[in-house]
Amino acid sequence: MQHIAVLTSGGDAPGMNAAIRAVVRTGLYHNMQVSGSVAGYEGLINNEFRDMNSASVGNIIQRGGTILKTARSKRFMTPEGRKQAYENLKARGIEGLVVIGGDGSFRGAEVLATEYPDIRVIGIPGTIDNDLFGTDFTIGYDTAINTVVEAVDNIRDTASSHNRLFFVEVMGRDAGLIALRSGIAVGAEAILIPETQTHVDKLIAQLERGWKRQKSGHVIIVAEGDDAGGAFKIAELVQQKFDKLETKVAILGHIQRGGNPTCMDRVLATRLGYESVEALLAGKNRVMVGQKAGKVEFTPLSQAVKHIMDVNDTILKMAEIMSL
Ligand code: F6P
Numbered sequence: 001m002q003h004i005a006v007l008t009s010g011g012d013a014p015g016m017n018a019a020i021r022a023v024v025r026t027g028l029y030h031n032m033q034v035s036g037s038v039a040g041y042e043g044l045i046n047n048e049f050r051d052m053n054s055a056s057v058g059n060i061i062q063r064g065g066t067i068l069k070t071a072r073s074k075r076f077m078t079p080e081g082r083k084q085a086y087e088n089l090k091a092r093g094i095e096g097l098v099v100i101g102g103d104g105s106f107r108g109a110e111v112l113a114t115e116y117p118d119i120r121v122i123g124i125p126g127t128i129d130n131d132l133f134g135t136d137f138t139i140g141y142d143t144a145i146n147t148v149v150e151a152v153d154n155i156r157d158t159a160s161s162h163n164r165l166f167f168v169e170v171m172g173r174d175a176g177l178i179a180l181r182s183g184i185a186v187g188a189e190a191i192l193i194p195e196t197q198t199h200v201d202k203l204i205a206q207l208e209r210g211w212k213r214q215k216s217g218h219v220i221i222v223a224e225g226d227d228a229g230g231a232f233k234i235a236e237l238v239q240q241k242f243d244k245l246e247t248k249v250a251i252l253g254h255i256q257r258g259g260n261p262t263c264m265d266r267v268l269a270t271r272l273g274y275e276s277v278e279a280l281l282a283g284k285n286r287v288m289v290g291q292k293a294g295k296v297e298f299t300p301l302s303q304a305v306k307h308i309m310d311v312n313d314t315i316l317k318m319a320e321i322m323s324l
Helices: 016-029 041-046 079-092 103-115 141-162 177-185 200-212 231-241 253-257 263-281 313-322
Strands: 003-008 033-037 049-052 096-101 120-125 165-170 190-192 218-223 247-251 287-292 295-300
Touching (some): 003 041, 003 079, 016 033, 016 263, 033 041, 041 079, 096 103, 096 263, 103 120, 120 263, 141 165, 141 218, 141 247, 141 263, 165 231, 177 218, 190 200, 190 313, 200 218, 218 231, 231 247, 263 287, 263 295
Parallel strands (some): 003 033, 003 096, 165 218, 165 247, 190 218
Antiparallel strands (some): 033 049, 287 295
16 A cells, blocks of 8 residues: 545544544555545545645644544535545545544445445544444543533532532533533533433432532533433423522533643544554554554444443442432
8 A cells, every 4th residue: 555545524523633643654654655635525525635744744743623624524425426536536546545533424434435445444533422332432532521521610610609500511412421421520410411311300309409408509411412402491491490599501512622632632543543554554444443441443434333322320320429
């Protein structure tokens, strides 16, 4: 393999730059040409590539976002879009593609590699949601949960000064992992996630209990994809039956997607970036490279996207006991 390309796709995640850097430098170490596709699959279709050298990935390991830009490409979902992408890759002599992204990006990669088997594809899990099967953590998750923890600690200060009830909405359209882990770390009074049913009456009973024992300030973490609705909706439902505490809503939004990656994310990204190139050279195809229990593991892309969070009842029980 002489020439590979790397791209970032879907929602950006802190640590994507560190992964790009590792892919580029490992490729160069093996005397390969490395191209960067601009704005994910859009770059493949538009034939917009950057020649990557060692200097082009200098001084980026600590930066959030992605120097290659990212997009959610609708055109790549069409056979015509993928054909154009394939022809551009072929014309440049690119034989291997490293896709850094989440489930939507991997679905696209899997279809491309199935339709055009002479392009080998490796996925690197890059999403703040941590919702891929085959890796304990995705790149960006650790940074995102630490951002949430810092923000909610600040909110907790003002919540307890005013004896207020806060509903804090965190990202996770389909997955509650950001909410669950950060909720435990901030000592949330309740954690509402899409994977479990939210019972407003139970929530109110918990709030009554806290109010009776004169808790100063309550913080409820709500994943944006919770079945009962977002933070505003749930706050409204609760307020209709429980008006003992003044209620506020905070939506953390995209601050969770930016910022300097944590040490954990930088190291994970570097390791997976390095392993992705080694995997292409070893002939691997249509797999995601992940890390489980400290070891590098490969999972078919088609399996990696089938993540359904195994909600650990003990963890949920523990979180509840901690808020009593
Ligand atoms: O997939 C990552 C993610 O941050 C989700 O948690 C969130 O629902 C979504 O992206 C938001 O996407 P966008 O930035 O396109 O609004």
